[in-house]
Amino acid sequence: MLEAKLAEAGTLKKLLDAIKELVTDANFECNEEGINLQAMDNSHVALVAVLLEATGFKRYRCDRPMPLGVNLTSLTKVLKCAKDDDECTLKAADEADVLNLVYEAKHSDRIAEYDMKLMDIDSDTLGIPDTDYDARVTMPSSEFTRIVRDLSQLGESVRIEVSKEGVRFASEGEAANGSVLLKGTDGAVSKVSKSMKKEDEEIVDVDAEDEDEDGAKKSKKRKNVKKETDGDVDMDDDEEKAEEEFKPGSDEEGEEEKEADDDDEEGAEESNGKRKKSSSSSKPSKKAKTSSKSKKSKKDDDEDAENVKIEMNQHVSLTFSLKYLVNFSKSASLTNRVQLMMSNDVPLLVSYDFGQGHIRYYLAPKIGDD
Incomplete structure (x- = not known):
């Protein structure tokens, strides 16, 4: 049985608004750790990974792992019946064919209940490869939204280049060209933190031990979005550490x-001692x-x-479709910070971390002339 209660239905509404144009049908994989969603768009160019951690719910219970196959358009319609500040409870019995949603108003006795039919969706869970990114840019999500929205008026593609000068977004169109340069807030470009590489090495060692126990050997290769291997867990720690390192003030x-x-x-x-008691x-x-x-x-x-924070181990320059980046930027309603992580010839990672979990997008770069 699944029972998950969110403090605000608005969180779930914002998540679906951000991914419904990329993905039509998807499985919400529920287990004791939380609710995951992972899906690719129809063209297999972009992958979206969503995590709602169990600790982010007011009440969470999942007796056994279960997939909830839903049509995201239909779920969006059902969620529109809730106010953003309503408490939202998701319920599903074992082997259930319906998802029950209960909305409880905070300032009245109103309780609304809806049942949505579930779907059987065959989808393979794709792993995310371990990647030592050569560049990481942490910036305001509103600024990222503005840049990709503005440049999408000029052309279909954007070149993102991270150098010692900063991070540059450039687009070339038939009628006009545009370029936006962001420099680090402190005026310097630092190297990608060593702690990130160290954690990656530890994870690789653990994987190696597991492989030895199973008696099988696997070759580790960089793969594009279409072929992924497991290993996205370490990114949480890295991003949290990056945020801690750059916290203003001391x-x-x-x-x-x-x-x-x-x-x-x-x-x-002392000045008021004669007229008032020290306690008052x-x-x-x-x-x-x-x-x-x-x-x-x-x-x-x-x-x-x-603040804009730029970390770089080497010069990176890649070209991406602006249509996808504009879709990704809709997640700005969840948090005011976004991370862009890049390496040459590797899919771009656009990560939004919020209170209840995270949403991450992986976008394959364009190859050759645009």
Whole structure:
């Protein structure tokens, strides 16, 4: 049996809006770790991988692994019946042929319930290959959306080039050409973090041990989107570490502000000591202290959201279809950050990480003249 309760139906609605034009029918693979969806578009040029972690649900129960085959257009219509802030519960019994959706309004007693027919969809789960990416760009998702939208007005393709100068998006059309250059916020291009490579090596070693136990040997080769092998798990840790490394501000700044706030408290208590008790004077100062910290935290988050971070081991230049990138950019409604990971002759990885999980797109580069 499956029972998964999301705090807000809006999260699921945004996910489907981002992928419904790429994929028509797909299996939601449910297990104790969460809900996965992996599918390719009809032309086998792009692959989308979605993960909703079990920890991201208010309540989650999945007794055994089960696929839920759904038509994404139909599911989108059913989800439109829910408000974005409604609590959404997905239910399915073992061997069920229907998916039950329950919407509970937060500010009223309204409970809506819908049943959607499930489909039998034959699809092979494709693995994602281990890849040492030569370039990684972390940028505001709104900026990425604007760039691909603007350039799509000029041509059908965009060349993404990562160099010491920064990351450049260039498109050539019949009537006009366009180019957008983004430089790192700190003005420098750093190397891809060593921690990422180290983790990749550890994962490769584990795979090697498993292969020895099974008595089989497999050759590791880079493959395009059409032929993938397992190994996407390590990307979560890498992206989290990258975000931690580039967090603005430092512990020393926090300590300095804390000391300054403490000095203000002591001065307030001394000046008001004759007229008020120290206990009453300390309360407003504590409130002011909390307010200043929350303001600083919000300011840091806003600054971090606008930062552009560029990491590069070697020059990378690839050309991609703008039609797909415009579709990918619809995931900007889920989070304000996006990561682009590239290597020459390897599919581009466009990754959006949000609170309940992530959505990742893999797009094969164009080969030859456009």
